[in-house]
Amino acid sequence: MSQTLSNVALDERAYRIRRNALRMGEVQGQGYIAQALGVADVLAVSYFHALTYYAEDPHWEGRDRFLLSIGHYAIALYAVLIEAGILPEAELETYGSDDSRLPMSGMASYTPGMEITGGSLGHGLGIAVGMALGLKRKNSKSFIYNLLSDGELNEGSTWEAAMGASHWKLDNLIAIVDVNGQQADGPSAAMTSREPQVDRWEAFGWYTQRVDGNNIEALVEVFDRARRYDGLKPRMIICDTKMAKGVDFLEAREMNHFLRVDADEWQKALDVLDNGRPT
């Protein structure tokens, strides 16, 4: 259970996750970098505080399962899997290349530690419901975590699963929504009304918390509460994050859902990140 054995601070973990993601982005010159930078703190708290797993045996039966339904966030998950020691660091050079184990969209059959095939949005929470039911059949104490995005809340299937999870009293299911406010065509708010999210999830029968997804101390608190809550309800953590967090000139770009970064800007981005490295 790697997180309890480590003395590395969570903000240092988040920094390294961001750095891994930037280095993978540089391989392709483009990608969902802003999401990876934005969600890095959430992933640091997930993998180095909340989850139980063995890096050397990523499919160990007793592990907590972390389901990435948003396949395009694969770059972020690879970054944390590398930091967790589940993937070797050298492999980030292959990101998105032919025959790589790290395709641009996350798929279970390609990558150790990737639990499901994402990409077609709105699948993850339904699969999570089934896995949570399956764990209960086995009397397992493990948790299912599912990372969704706010865009994924447009999908009707997410809400079918939301109803199912509370109907089945899935207290072993923790869903995390990365609310970064951006979708492929523009701001999330302009797609379908996404607020009031807390009220919606509570009305659907979920124990719901909302948190600044770039505040590690606050994240630790809500993840702890989600696990320790003793009600027979699924748990929702709504995380408001900043796209491209940690690299100011990328944060400032208005349309940063899919970033194209010029060749000379990658080093600049790494420098900005390195300058902000936690001490």
Add this chain to the structure above:
Amino acid sequence: MSQAVTKKRLTTSAMIASLAAPGQRTKAAPFGHALTELAATRLDIVGLSADLSKYTDLHIFAKTYPDRFYQMGMAEQLLMSAAAGLAREGALPFVTTYAVFAARRAYDFICMAIAEEKLNVKIVCALPGLTTGYGPSHQATEDIAIFRGMPNLTIIDPCDALEIEQAVPAIAAHDGPVYMRLLRGNVPIVLDEYGYKFEVGKAALLRDGTDALVISSGFMTMRALEAATVLEADRVKLAVLHVPTIKPLDEAKILAEAAKPGRIVIVAENHTVIGGLGEAVATLLLRNGITPVFYQIALPDEFLDAGALPTLHDRYGISAEAVVASIKAWL
């Protein structure tokens, strides 16, 4: 004129109708009973339905094993993705709904959550093809066309109650996702007279004949056998090759039978003429340079009428009488 004289014969377009002819031997709920029996020894089996357990005979399993049955409500996307999740955790899910809802509404979830990962989920769907007079909302005339394009998916179209009973343990033992068309309620018994045993991926010659070869699946095999008996009186000799596994096709068997000289080849299926067994067989034969005179008995490429099932089977050429008439005209 008395009312009795003017009153038309009662017919119905109700959702549920039996395929059995008056007086035909039938068995009640063969799928439900077979699954319940199998589940006594296969403890990994779970059942899921989307508010249609009673109409897919899964309620029999649910009553016997309430803690192994998951009622997902009318949410077919959740139904399929939750089945994928249960399979990931070692369960063997049997999932039921109507064929229209699996094929049309839940396709992406079957494709990406189940088939792409070769998960062991068995999808068993009632009202395939034209087995209800309720209209296009419930008539899955194109389910096979939709599913044939999905990699990893095995497709089964059983003929009768006995085949359904045999198919349940067979598909449970098969490694990978399966879509099976279901006949439910009082299902005809046909194949006991032919010494037949179902195997995944195997076609079987149920009777031989020198004038025409009918290649068929589902209850159209029953129709072909009925037609063969009728045509025998006219000295017409019909061979019937039953192909319950639509994908993967038993190519060797089909090629061997179709290559025999002197017979026209007719593919009969309870499915639109597009994208089903007929087209699968046609391309198989053509790829292998076998070019017999070839006909299809299948549903038209149309949204079909509502009405009583016997009326519609006559109208669209898949009743026994219509099959006999078609074959006579082609010989």
